[in-house]
Amino acid sequence: MIYLIFIYFCISFLGISHMALTRKNPVHGVLWLLLLFLHVAVVYLFLNAEFLGMVQVIVYAGAILVMFLFTIFFLDIKIMPKERRIAKLWEGRLVIGLSFLAVMVLVFSSISPTYKGKHTISYVESVGNTRIIGEILFNEYGLGVLLLGLILLVPMISVVILGRRKA
Amino acid sequence: MITLEMYLTLSALVFGMGLMGVLLHRNLIFVFISLEVMLSGVNLALVSLAHYMSDIRGQVLALFTIGVAAASVAVGLSLLVANYNLRKNTDIDELVELKEEASND
Structure with a gap:
């Protein structure tokens, strides 16, 4: 059961961040980002970080995203056409990003710390x-x-x- | 049991998605949205390390990260507004004042 929940969160994290970063309209991107932050807050609850989950909802979803939305409404941005949404020299950027991602996943998936602090779950x-x-x-x-x-x-x-x- | 490596891999993947967004997007607002995705990946790694190493200082550090992220987003959005007042768009490929004139792209 816990595996199913974790797999759901893996798929939803990747899917939601993909949806947030590929929208045409910045307002839709910010709303998908709100959904991502709510999922992150739920994962904080799984990791015994109740206060941080609450701060995530109040500060990130409540304050920072409202600042984003206010700026977008304030600027009256026109939706960019498709050929102008990707930066120039995108092939090299894609290679750099993918190689960095591969290195980070390889390194992060092999971390196994031996240190144990004194804030155990029962404490x-x-x-x-x-x-x-x-x-x-x-x-x-x-x-x-x-x-x-x-x-x-x-x-x-x-x-x-x-x-x-x-x- | 879900191990630390699974959480760290998930956070690295979220960070990588945000990194690709920062590198590939041309609209300045989407660059800021990608930065927020990257920051949530970093916070996820900090909180999962705090849980699995049973030391709550990771959560305190994540709290500091959230505070500094709020400050950086405020500065970034004000720079975006200033840039928009100057050029009436949010295209980062048009920020070419420091580019050499003679070079042909």
Whole structure:
């Protein structure tokens, strides 16, 4: 049964990302991307990452995709004709992408780490997933959280400057 | 039992789909959509490693990835809007200001 579910997710990941990347209309592409993100959130639940699944739905599907859609509606993009949708020199790009993909699949399918941390499933179950993530996030990586806030401040300034119309 | 290698292969395949999209697409919006697909592949690898190595720091790192992805998408979309205001299209093959004049493609 678990194999059937995993096979479903394999097929749907590849199929949905293929559908998202080959649509003519960017709005349809973004909507297929929303479906992909919801599937990713369900796989996070399989991997005992409840908080991250919730963040995936709220932040990615809720905020980032709405930003995409707003930009696409804002720009009034015309659908590109078929011969202008693929970049120039596409043969070389295809070869580079396929070889990189082959190397990555070969390397990733042979990784077998021996390290075992102390956050086992029973420990996480007894304390709570969100509580453990919060403790590590704000104790060990407190400076990282501050830096992330700074990184999120810089785009806000850049959006204001880049989006400003010339007077 | 589903092993770590199966999850990592799945994440590599999703990352590769996004990479092909980034390399092959000519529309700038589809390049950003492909970047999001790549990022979800990376996050899948991080979370599956966090589960199978029973160390929750992988999930914390995935959380940081989501935050930085939000920032990068904001900058990218604002650059897209600026480019659109300049040229009235989103074609990356028309960004040729730095290209040498004498070369014939």
